[in-house]
Amino acid sequence: MSTGSVAIPLLKAAPEAEQIGDRLDGGPWRGLELCLGPAHVADDAALDRAVAVVREGTGDSGLSLTAEAPVAWPSGAFVRVDRLDEEARTGIERSAAFAAAIGSPVLTIHLFLPLDPAAFREAGRVDEGAVGEFLGFYAHACLSRGVEPLIENVPPVLRMRTGGVYLSPIGGHWRDLLDWRGKVPELGFTFDTSHAALFRSFAAAYPSSFGLRSDEGLELERYVEELGPHAQVAHVSDAHGLLGEGLPYGTGELELDPAVRRLGDLVPFIVAEINEADPARSSEMKAGYAEVERALSGPPPAPHRPTRRLRPDPFDWQVVLCRRDPVPAVLELQERFGGRRVLITGGAGSIGAELATLLLGFRPEQITLVDSHEASLAGDRRRRDAAALEPLSHVLCDIRDGGRLRAEMDRARPDVVFHLAAYKHVDWAESYPEEFVDTNLQGSWNVLRAAEATGVETVVVASTDKAALATSFYGRTKRFMEQLTAFAAHRSGGGRIAVRLVNVLGSAGSASDLFLRQARADVPLTVTDTGMTRYWITKGHAVTLATHGALLAREGVSLAGPADPALLTVGELAERIWRETGHDGAPAIDLLGIRRGETLSELLTGPDEELGDERHQGIAPIAGEIPTAGPAWVAERLPDHGGREEARKVWLEAMKRPGLLARGHAPADQTQ
Numbered sequence: 290m291s292t293g294s295v296a297i298p299l300l301k302a303a304p305e306a307e308q309i310g311d312r313l314d315g316g317p318w319r320g321l322e323l324c325l326g327p328a329h330v331a332d333d334a335a336l337d338r339a340v341a342v343v344r345e346g347t348g349d350s351g352l353s354l355t356a357e358a359p360v361a362w363p364s365g366a367f368v369r370v371d372r373l374d375e376e377a378r379t380g381i382e383r384s385a386a387f388a389a390a391i392g393s394p395v396l397t398i399h400l401f402l403p404l405d406p407a408a409f410r411e412a413g414r415v416d417e418g419a420v421g422e423f424l425g426f427y428a429h430a431c432l433s434r435g436v437e438p439l440i441e442n443v444p445p446v447l448r449m450r451t452g453g454v455y456l457s458p459i460g461g462h463w464r465d466l467l468d469w470r471g472k473v474p475e476l477g478f479t480f481d482t483s484h485a486a487l488f489r490s491f492a493a494a495y496p497s498s499f500g501l502r503s504d505e506g507l508e509l510e511r512y513v514e515e516l517g518p519h520a521q522v523a524h525v526s527d528a529h530g531l532l533g534e535g536l537p538y539g540t541g542e543l544e545l546d547p548a549v550r551r552l553g554d555l556v557p558f559i560v561a562e563i564n565e566a567d568p569a570r571s572s573e574m575k576a577g578y579a580e581v582e583r584a585l586s587g588p589p590p591a592p593h594r595p596t597r598r599l600r601p602d603p604f605d606w607q608v609v610l611c612r613r614d615p616v617p618a619v620l621e622l623q624e625r626f627g628g629r630r631v632l633i634t635g636g637a638g639s640i641g642a643e644l645a646t647l648l649l650g651f652r653p654e655q656i657t658l659v660d661s662h663e664a665s666l667a668g669d670r671r672r673r674d675a676a677a678l679e680p681l682s683h684v685l686c687d688i689r690d691g692g693r694l695r696a697e698m699d700r701a702r703p704d705v706v707f708h709l710a711a712y713k714h715v716d717w718a719e720s721y722p723e724e725f726v727d728t729n730l731q732g733s734w735n736v737l738r739a740a741e742a743t744g745v746e747t748v749v750v751a752s753t754d755k756a757a758l759a760t761s762f763y764g765r766t767k768r769f770m771e772q773l774t775a776f777a778a779h780r781s782g783g784g785r786i787a788v789r790l791v792n793v794l795g796s797a798g799s800a801s802d803l804f805l806r807q808a809r810a811d812v813p814l815t816v817t818d819t820g821m822t823r824y825w826i827t828k829g830h831a832v833t834l835a836t837h838g839a840l841l842a843r844e845g846v847s848l849a850g851p852a853d854p855a856l857l858t859v860g861e862l863a864e865r866i867w868r869e870t871g872h873d874g875a876p877a878i879d880l881l882g883i884r885r886g887e888t889l890s891e892l893l894t895g896p897d898e899e900l901g902d903e904r905h906q907g908i909a910p911i912a913g914e915i916p917t918a919g920p921a922w923v924a925e926r927l928p929d930h931g932g933r934e935e936a937r938k939v940w941l942e943a944m945k946r947p948g949l950l951a952r953g954h955a956p957a958d959q960t961q
Contacts, residue, residue: 295586298585299319300320300321300561301322301561302322303325307569308571309342311571313347313352318352321355322354322355322357322560323356323357324356325339325357325387330363330383333383354392355388355393355397355558356387356391356396356397356436357396357479358381358396358399359380362376363380368401370420371402372402381426384430385427385433385434385436388431388434389436394437394521395439396436396438398439399460400442402415402420404455404458410616411613424438424472425473428473428475438475439520440460440476441478441481442460442463442466442484444484444534445487445488445531446491456498461484462488462507463485467516478522479521480512480522481526482509482523482527483524483527483535483562486527487530489507489509490504493646494531494646494647495614498829509543509544510548513551520552524560525560525561525577526564527543530627530651531651534564535562535563536564538561538577547591549584549585550584550585550587550588551589559585561581563577604795606795610827614830615829616833617906622836622840625705627653628653629705630657631655631656631704632703633657633659633707634660634688634736636656636659637669638660638665638710639793640709640793640796640831640835642669644832645658645669646832649677657697659686659710660686661685661687682701689731689732690735694736698740698742699743702743704745704747706736707835708736710732711770712725712763715764719762719885722762726944730770730773731933731936737750737773738777740781747843748774748785748842749786749788749835750771753790754791754891754892755767755891756789757891757892759950761888763886771915772917772919772950774786775920784842785847786849789851789911792825793825793828793830793831794825796831801825804816804863808867813877813878814867814876815881816859816863816881817880817884818880818882818889819863819880820858821883822858822859823857824856824891824893825857837906848910849910850893850900850908851907851909853903860878893911899911899912919943923940926942
């Protein structure tokens with residue numbers, strides 16, 4: 290709605306005498322939003338006390354007052370819009386009664402159903418019938434008391450004061466609020482600027498959690514225009530990254546002035562909702578109130594046209610696997626990567642680029658993408674917007690050139706290195722073993738030595754399940770990479786881990802990527818063998834596997850793998866991709882036959898290894914001795930200043946010695 294006049298700024302307080310007194314000190318102020326807590330709706334007496342406190346604290350001041358419902362009920366259960374039990378009914382009615390008693394024209398409740406990360410990943414479709422019942426009851430409870438019911442958008446990650454991290458499958462996207470207003474027309478909106486910004490940041494970093502492909506259409510201006518016409522209240526604060534919620538005005542990443550000025554034409558009330566270190570004090574909130582007043586008095590904002598970019602591929606690989614991607618351990622990853630420096634080899638590849646995108650959400654100081662493929666580096670740089678490019682450095686460098694790599698490592702000064710650069714096609718390794726030892730072995734040696742020389746804290750090396758049995762030349766190079774990683778850990782005192790990836794759906798050059806392109810073109814799918822079984826994960830799972838590997842490395846784990854990859858035959862995968870691209874029946878298939886070095890089945894672990902319990906979503910340590918005799922043998926023989934030919938001879942000789950790749954039995958405390 291258009292108010293026809295500038296919105297009224299409000300401060301925020303709980304219905305507690307100390308907080309109300311603090312908020313009203315130093316005025317004049319025009320109004321307050323009163324936020325109920327669980328204790329205020331515990332019983333009728335508690336509700337009466339809350340009303341009395343507000344009336345006594347505000348008196349005949351003429352302040353504008355609005356009300357907000359609790360985020361948890363007296364039992365400690367979170368308010369969930371799909372759970373209308375007796376406690377919820379009572380809590381809603383008391384909240385509406387509070388709003389009416391203090392003269393608030395509105396009551397706000399969050400459109401969320403908080404789930405812990407494990408429950409969120411396993412959750413099925415939202416029970417729309419249950420949500421409709423809850424919101425219908427809520428609307429009736431408010432309207433019967435002359436109060437307008439409002440639903441508020443929520444951030445992607447909810448950090449409750451009771452502890453823990455929660456996610457909600459609804460309420461973050463502006464579209465969710467519009468959809469539910471369409472089903473319950475009595476509902477209006479409360480719009481929160483920092484919640485919108487955090488949801489966009491999460492969608493940019495890891496969109497698959499919410500069934501999105503990117504952050505397209507989630508700009509703050511878009512939220513304002515979509516929700517503003519039906520909003521009565523706006524909560525204004527700044528935001529930063531994935532978790533920086535409710536920050537003081539002007540201290541985060543948002544350009545708030547144009548949004549506030551536009552909201553001033555759309556909503557009656559704008560709340561300076563700033564998270565204070567001490568809720569009993571409100572210095573930052575009052576400063577935010579002053580900023581809101583200043584912005585409201587400014588000129589109308591110029592029309593904003595969001596930058597348009599190429600749309601990402603809309604195909605959802607989670608549907609193919611019939612499972613959701615792991616949820617990143619956001620608190621631990623924020624602590625590990627926020628404000629830190631990261632270097633990624635193979636950084637412009639399909640997995641490296643996705644990894645960089647996830648890490649950008651934690652706002653590192655710098656990410657250096659090292660790659661020898663010029664076109665991939667240029668493509669990555671062109672597809673990112675200006676804000677994402679600021680902390681990114683694109684470096685054209687071949688890891689096989691130890692001197693150049695060391696110079697770039699010195700320049701980047703990373704705290705964490707992700708080593709993803711490698712050759713990966715099994716049949717080519719059989720034909721070109723020299724190239725594979727140059728890149729997978731000498732290149733990895735260069736990365737690990739440069740990391741040691743520059744004092745890198747953590748190195749995560751990408752391995753593969755083909756290293757478990759190492760039946761192919763490629764698998765043997767990857768097993769040797771695991772041993773090099775363990776050898777480097779002994780030399781540097783830890784902080785080195787190898788993480789076994791499996792087949793990553795949609796990655797460049799993969800069979801799955803080819804199947805998708807063929808299915809879309811409606812041509813036969815070229816399959817080596819339909820009965821060949823493989824483990825599969827999405828790119829989202831691959832990047833969480835890598836980042837969670839960095840967490841395990843700090844715990845002393847030296848080898849890890851995916852905790853729960855999907856096991857499908859190549860034929861099953863082809864059929865699923867065919868169906869998901871809109872085809873009926875079985876796909877037409879051209880059988881090519883098994884290539885050199887390939888096997889019909891693969892394992893996650895070898896005979897002397899054991900996959901442990903999931904430590905973070907999607908990753909588990911692998912217990913088993915990782916011998917370092919091979920790397921030690923190579924280290925003694927590699928020439929200090931020799932050329933590529935001399936080094937290649939050493940690596941090839943090592944690869945011919947089966948004893949250097951052998952594994953023994955793990956000591957009981959190997960991964961502790």
